[in-house]
Amino acid sequence: MTIAQSITAIRSQIEEYCHECKRNPKNVLLLAVSKTKPASDIATAYQAGLRHFGENYCQEALLKQQKLGAYDITWHFIGPIQSNKTKLIAQYFSWVHSVDSLRIAKRLSEQRPDNLPPLNICLQVNVSGEQSKSGISLEELPALCSAVAALPRLKLRGVMAIPAPQDDYEQQRLPYKILAQAVVNLNRPELDTFSYGMTDDLKAAITEGATIVRIGTALFGSREELSR
Numbered sequence: 001m002t003i004a005q006s007i008t009a010i011r012s013q014i015e016e017y018c019h020e021c022k023r024n025p026k027n028v029l030l031l032a033v034s035k036t037k038p039a040s041d042i043a044t045a046y047q048a049g050l051r052h053f054g055e056n057y058c059q060e061a062l063l064k065q066q067k068l069g070a071y072d073i074t075w076h077f078i079g080p081i082q083s084n085k086t087k088l089i090a091q092y093f094s095w096v097h098s099v100d101s102l103r104i105a106k107r108l109s110e111q112r113p114d115n116l117p118p119l120n121i122c123l124q125v126n127v128s129g130e131q132s133k134s135g136i137s138l139e140e141l142p143a144l145c146s147a148v149a150a151l152p153r154l155k156l157r158g159v160m161a162i163p164a165p166q167d168d169y170e171q172q173r174l175p176y177k178i179l180a181q182a183v184v185n186l187n188r189p190e191l192d193t194f195s196y197g198m199t200d201d202l203k204a205a206i207t208e209g210a211t212i213v214r215i216g217t218a219l220f221g222s223r224e225e226l227s228r
């Protein structure tokens with residue numbers, strides 16, 4: 001399949017899954033995860049209609065942004081954040097999905113340039129409680145939400161999760177359901193974003209209320225995973 005065909009296929013899957021759970025597909029943003037893929041793939045996806053792209057590695061993303069300066073792309077940072085990268089992230093992205101400490105959030109707020117709108121933020125929550133994964137625990141969510149919401153140059157939008165991989169559909173739904181309930185309990189109606197779901201758990205994520213789905217493999221093919 002070409003990238004354009006993959007986009008059509010994913011779009012129709014999103015529509016089908018939304019239809020099954022009576023959601024409006026307009027409320028699910030397709031974020032194309034282009035990490036490790038060349039700028040030319042992004043250009044192809046752009047020409048096929050995509051405008052939102054997600055990258056995990058700052059340096060790699062900035063090189064692609066330079067090449068694609070003429071394109072009207074909204075860039076999302078979705079990878080682990082090192083504190084020495086916050087300045088560039090605050091400058092060159094519109095969204096950050098992977099905030100998991102107040103220290104990083106404060107740096108992003110301080111370093112967000114004044115001429116840009118506030119940086120859109122999702123807090124990454126480690127719902128499955130895996131030791132090695134980044135993300136805060138559910139218990140830490142209320143306090144971090146309050147603290148981040150008070151930072152002047154950030155706009156807290158919602159939560160992001162990368163649950164432990166599961167083959168079973170019901171098992172895939174569970175962490176998203178738990179996190180959605182935790183967000184309801186926060187009683188913050190301004191939180192409108194659930195960054196849920198990748199290639200292998202798209203249906204479960206949409207059923208549980210994903211508003212941004214982060215899709216890489218199904219759009220661009222498998223990645224040569226580099227160790228960094």
Ligand SMILES: *Cc1c(COP(=O)(O)O)cnc(C)c1O
Nearest residue numbers: 033078198199200214215216217
């Ligand atoms: C790589 C990555 C994705 C995309 O995963 P696929 O399984 O290729 O769709 C989504 N979210 C994050 C945070 C990623 O690092």
